[in-house]
Amino acid sequence: MPTPPAPHAAARAATAVERAAAALARLRRGRLLHPAGRSFTGEVLIWGTPGPPTGVHLLDGPGRYRATVRLSKGTPTPGGWPDVLGLALRMHTEVGRPFDLLVSSSGAAPLLRNVPLPRRRFTGTYSTIMSYRVGRRRLWLAALPDPDSVDLGRGLAELAAATRAEAPRMVIAVASAVGPWRPVGQVSIGDQLSAREDAALAFDPVGNLPAELRAAGPLTWLRDQTYRGSRRARGATVSPAAR
Template sequence: MNGAGMNAVLRLVRAAGAALARVRGARAFHPAGLVLDATLEVLPEAGRPWGVAFLDRAGRYGVTVRWSRAAGLPSPLPDALGLALRVTDGAGPGRPFDLLLTSSGTGRVTRHLPVLRTDAVGGAYATLTSYRFWDRDRVIAAVPVGGGGRGRGLPVSLPDLARALAERPPVVFRLCAAAPHEPWRPFGLLTVTGASQAGTGPLTVAGASPAGSVPLAFDPYGACLPDLAPGPRLRRWREAAYAGSRRARGAAAPPGAGRRGGSEGHVEA
């Protein structure tokens, strides 16, 4: 597609995002979310470096998680699920590292496609787009740990999910990365520990933050690691859709706009 054609398509995507936001009176995508605390343990493998400083150094980090329904479809309808992660100080002191993951498959093709789900831990979550490691491009994924009653059976209705998380052991995901011809290789464990005071408050399902506060927004392009950046696939489409959504609501770009490759249309999952 030539430049003029691409620009026309992006204008349509931006207009669609704006129209959906006006109808909803909220974000066009991921209109409500469940904000939770988590911890990330980075567990390097001896003799198998990633070539990424963050992944090659053992560490423990605080994480803010936002679990959401991508299209905001009413329960009990299935929906693509979002798992947004903000790793505190992940890119250095005072600099978060953001990852956006969506319910997906794990195959060579399905890891790039959103999957509708009726179980919040019924399968993997992936970045859909590849990240640029030093030697090749890889998709990053979060795979639920454990089977049976411990690893399955979480509802996708956000109020029901909040109640279920409060009544059961922490949910654990194995974080992995892989190129198309590689097996999935783990680099850490994410443990979702419970309610968070970030964003809209503990175990709160809401489309907007309280008056006077800044909505919790994630930017994987601006808040990425210096040696681990997302590739261009999906970027222009995402930015156009979210820019339209913000304009329709009169919302500002997320905090940190313009850092390390950010642009006018930031993602706000």
């Protein structure tokens, strides 16, 4: 879908898409996207960017951040059936808005990192699918499996059991369109949140970004309106103080 052209036409189209998303979310009685999932406390440890800096201060310098992590199924398929799996990561920064990073199950290779791929197991590669822009450069982010971490299992029940056994970890990485993934940190998954806390969580993958980073690509506009409609239908709000 192309980027909406004229301001008035864009406003009308945005309203229409948001209302449609809200209506579908009400029919589903929950999230329109990735309705079934589990949410956890977490911690992000940023080591810093190896090699050339990305231009994003939060990724280029070392830091430790409180986090909220949600792992989910893209559609309500039964049990451990193949699905496009999702990982939503909120890094709670000390000043201003949080950083909401939403990644989907994909391939690790350059040609597959922007293609959502269904799979059964929660351990695997998750990428941003759509790129970001830092100045004139494009950037992809990913959550990669940590070979020394416990397996996250197959299906939501196994996922919850894995997190009770020990704190699973995933590696946060960045890449250009064709370059290799460069690890910049890790996220540790902690205690599971209640069902009420999970239902109240609301992520904003377009608005909650570091100042240097902006979502890019023709589907960014559509994604923004769809998430707005889904949040509105649930009565959920995005707040820096959110879990």
